[in-house]
Amino acid sequence: MICIRSINALRLHIADEKRKSKAIGFVPTMGALHEGHISLIKQAKAENALCIASIFVNPLQFNNAEDFKKYPIQQEKDIQLMEQAGCDVLFIPSVEEFYPSPPKLSIDIGALDRILEGTHRPGHFSGVAIVVSKLFNVVSPDKAYFGQKDLQQVAVINQLVRELNFPIEIIACPIVREQNGLAMSSRNMRLSNAGKTVASNLFAALSLIKQSISKGERSTSTLVTVGGNYLNTFKEIEIEYLEVVNGDTLESITEIKGVSKVAVCIAAHIEGVRLIDNLVIIL
Ligand code: PAF
Numbered sequence: 290m291i292c293i294r295s296i297n298a299l300r301l302h303i304a305d306e307k308r309k310s311k312a313i314g315f316v317p318t319m320g321a322l323h324e325g326h327i328s329l330i331k332q333a334k335a336e337n338a339l340c341i342a343s344i345f346v347n348p349l350q351f352n353n354a355e356d357f358k359k360y361p362i363q364q365e366k367d368i369q370l371m372e373q374a375g376c377d378v379l380f381i382p383s384v385e386e387f388y389p390s391p392p393k394l395s396i397d398i399g400a401l402d403r404i405l406e407g408t409h410r411p412g413h414f415s416g417v418a419i420v421v422s423k424l425f426n427v428v429s430p431d432k433a434y435f436g437q438k439d440l441q442q443v444a445v446i447n448q449l450v451r452e453l454n455f456p457i458e459i460i461a462c463p464i465v466r467e468q469n470g471l472a473m474s475s476r477n478m479r480l481s482n483a484g485k486t487v488a489s490n491l492f493a494a495l496s497l498i499k500q501s502i503s504k505g506e507r508s509t510s511t512l513v514t515v516g517g518n519y520l521n522t523f524k525e526i527e528i529e530y531l532e533v534v535n536g537d538t539l540e541s542i543t544e545i546k547g548v549s550k551v552a553v554c555i556a557a558h559i560e561g562v563r564l565i566d567n568l569v570i571i572l
Contacts, residue, residue, distance in 0.1 A: 343379070344379065347417070396418040469489035
């Protein structure tokens with residue numbers, strides 16, 4: 290694996306690889322790698338001649354300064370993990386080169402920014418859209434891989450690629466979970482062991498909702514009550530939102546009717562750490 294830290298050096302390297310007609314699979318990350326990231330690298334490597342990954346903690350997508358400050362950084366370990374997972378080229382740009390001055394551009398995502406994470410994290414998706422566009426311009430991959438834990442992010446990136454005509458195929462990869470159901474996340478590193486055990490109840494609540502749907506419950510407010518009542522038995526869990534939405538558009542629905550899939554989405558705080566999870570249910 291080679292590690293490249295400047296945009297020009299990466300562009301030169303990629304131009305060379307493209308002359309050999311190598312298909313490029315790209316995995317953008319913010320580091321603090323876990324099994325979820327590793328599964329993306331492995332899939333990108335299996336499906337392309339060249340796997341390129343990036344590590345860049347994008348300041349633009351943090352709507353909360355404290356959250357940015359606390360984001361776990363473990364660059365040496367991440368470089369090793371990338372290499373072991375089979376990454377060929379690792380791009381680690383500096384904030385100074387990537388944003389020589391604060392970008393004046395902002396990207397209005399439209400309706401997707403007025404639901405779920407968009408409502409709760411103003412400016413977040415604009416920041417994601419800008420950094421992903423910049424990375425796509427520099428890397429020009431054939432395929433790019435994203436985890437479905439960030440379900441709405443995948444929808445935002447699909448929209449970005451569609452509307453800005455990026456010639457890139459977006460591959461959404463399944464959520465990787467701990468044995469107890471906790472979705473893998475870099476933020477889990479900030480939880481105590483007890484916190485991680487409590488956090489596994491987020492998935493338990495999503496699964497309870499899934500069970501109720503399979504038993505025939507169709508009112509989304511009743512389903513949210515089922516999950517909410519369960520989670521409220523844990524005093525350590527503070528729910529930010531819990532919603533059952535249209536699985537295709539992520540728009541709010543009051544009743545499960547006339548849709549082919551639903552997504553149960555949650556954001557909650559445990560030990561001061563904000564966690565998200567979701568379960569997509571095909572009907
Ligand atoms: O999902 C993430 O880790 C980030 O949002 C991404 C896509 C790397 C952009 O900074």
